[in-house]
Amino acid sequence: MTTSRVINFGAGPSTLPQSVLEKAAQGLLNFEDTGIGIAEISHRSKEFVAFISNVEALIRSQLNVPPTHSILFTQGGGTTQFSAVVLNLLARHKLLHPELTDDERVMDYVLTGSWSKKAFLEAKRLGGARANIALDARKYSKDGVSFDNVPPHDEYAFSPASALIYYCENETIDGVQFSPDPSAQTSFPFTILPRERSGLLPLVGDHSSSFMSRPIPHLSEHAVIFAGAQKNIGPAGLTVLIVRQDCLVDVDAAAKLGATPVPLCLSYKTLAEGRSLYNTPSLLPIYITGLVLERMQELGGLAYFEALGRRKAEKVYAAVRAGEERGVFQGKVQAGSCSWMNVIFNVLGSGAESRFLAGAEKVGMKGLKGHRSVGGIRVSLYNAVTEADTDKLVDYMKEFVSEASS
Numbered sequence: 001m002t003t004s005r006v007i008n009f010g011a012g013p014s015t016l017p018q019s020v021l022e023k024a025a026q027g028l029l030n031f032e033d034t035g036i037g038i039a040e041i042s043h044r045s046k047e048f049v050a051f052i053s054n055v056e057a058l059i060r061s062q063l064n065v066p067p068t069h070s071i072l073f074t075q076g077g078g079t080t081q082f083s084a085v086v087l088n089l090l091a092r093h094k095l096l097h098p099e100l101t102d103d104e105r106v107m108d109y110v111l112t113g114s115w116s117k118k119a120f121l122e123a124k125r126l127g128g129a130r131a132n133i134a135l136d137a138r139k140y141s142k143d144g145v146s147f148d149n150v151p152p153h154d155e156y157a158f159s160p161a162s163a164l165i166y167y168c169e170n171e172t173i174d175g176v177q178f179s180p181d182p183s184a185q186t187s188f189p190f191t192i193l194p195r196e197r198s199g200l201l202p203l204v205g206d207h208s209s210s211f212m213s214r215p216i217p218h219l220s221e222h223a224v225i226f227a228g229a230q231k232n233i234g235p236a237g238l239t240v241l242i243v244r245q246d247c248l249v250d251v252d253a254a255a256k257l258g259a260t261p262v263p264l265c266l267s268y269k270t271l272a273e274g275r276s277l278y279n280t281p282s283l284l285p286i287y288i289t290g291l292v293l294e295r296m297q298e299l300g301g302l303a304y305f306e307a308l309g310r311r312k313a314e315k316v317y318a319a320v321r322a323g324e325e326r327g328v329f330q331g332k333v334q335a336g337s338c339s340w341m342n343v344i345f346n347v348l349g350s351g352a353e354s355r356f357l358a359g360a361e362k363v364g365m366k367g368l369k370g371h372r373s374v375g376g377i378r379v380s381l382y383n384a385v386t387e388a389d390t391d392k393l394v395d396y397m398k399e400f401v402s403e404a405s406s
């Protein structure tokens with residue numbers, strides 16, 4: 001097998017562990033000793049059904065998902081969930097509060113970056129309720145227009161009885177992430193969220209680009225958590241949902257009361273009742289994800305990856321700061337809001353960014369170009385990027401700074 005792989009710092013689809021890919025190559029030919037490859041076998045075969053329930057168990061045990069929540073597998077990525085969470089949670093709200101008018105059915109969105117903004121726009125487009133901005137972090141940015149921070153807790157303005165409260169845990173494009181330290185002003189403000197009369201929270205978290213990189217604070221209080229697999233745990237084509245069981249609602253009963261009808265493949269109840277096999281699932285991405293999760297478990301689970309993620313991010317941010325002191329780099333995100341997964345910075349000077357990227361590529365490092373909407377450099381440090389890979393990048397950054405400032 002070829003060993004000419006480069007280090008991939010891309011934002012997703014991202015790098016996967018070589019050992020997993022080699023094992024997956026075997027599974028393509030012969031899945032679990034069935035004599036049939038994973039891309040060829042029936043999703044209803046007993047071997048695949050056993051495999052998918054083990055994938056669920058691996059997520060449940062490593063993330064500590066309580067029995068109040070179902071773990072579901074679907075397709076369509078985070079983008080499909082921008083629509084699905086709105087449709088399912090509005091249906092739930094209609095069933096819980098049929099007396100309210102649609103204008104009173106508010107959905108609160110916390111905007112800390114490009115992905116939460118996109119989700120908010122979809123909520124507005126689907127209509128039937130009032131999509132409200134509970135916080136727009138751009139107001140607190142250095143330039144007044146960019147997403148570069150998580151504002152302090154007293155800046156949020158939630159509605160008293162939301163149908164859903166939405167946030168994006170890690171903003172992949174802007175490099176903004178909530179702090180894992182619950183006492184930090186840049187952590188998610190769980191303590192001030194408006195609860196339903198039942199005491200439950202209609203809280204929805206997009207965890208696409210930080211899923212399985214560290215524990216999820218207040219996981220058991222979430223209504224829905226969703227994540228595409230293609231950053232930390234697998235290839236594109238698999239979306240993981242963690243849904244509190246009171247959100248597995250009868251969408252047809254809600255439609256009879258006037259809620260927007262929900263396509264069956266987007267209905268959380270349909271997915272749950274079909275044990276994620278209502279229609280043909282993405283077998284190969286589920287298989288590779290299962291292999292990644294097994295390997296994660298062998299290495300020590302989330303505690304291992306949290307410690308590793310912290311170290312990798314600290315090393316890269318230290319290199320950015322050292323470059324800032326010499327006038328070569330400029331970090332974009334405000335202190336306390338910096339993502340562990342996606343480190344964003346500019347390389348200063350005419351043509352310097354292209355030189356940085358070309359130099360990195362020459363020594364076998366790719367995927368460092370920032371998203372087209374914000375530019376600059378983006379270093380994605382997902383789980384499969386090793387500490388040695390990170391050290392190599394940091395050495396390169398140091399060399400670049402010393403050459404540029406000499």
Ligand code: PLP
Nearest residue numbers: 076077078079115172208209228
């Ligand atoms: N949410 C976040 C935080 C993302 O990073 C992405 C994609 O990168 C999405 C949502 C959209 O995911 P998808 O392209 O799988 O629909």
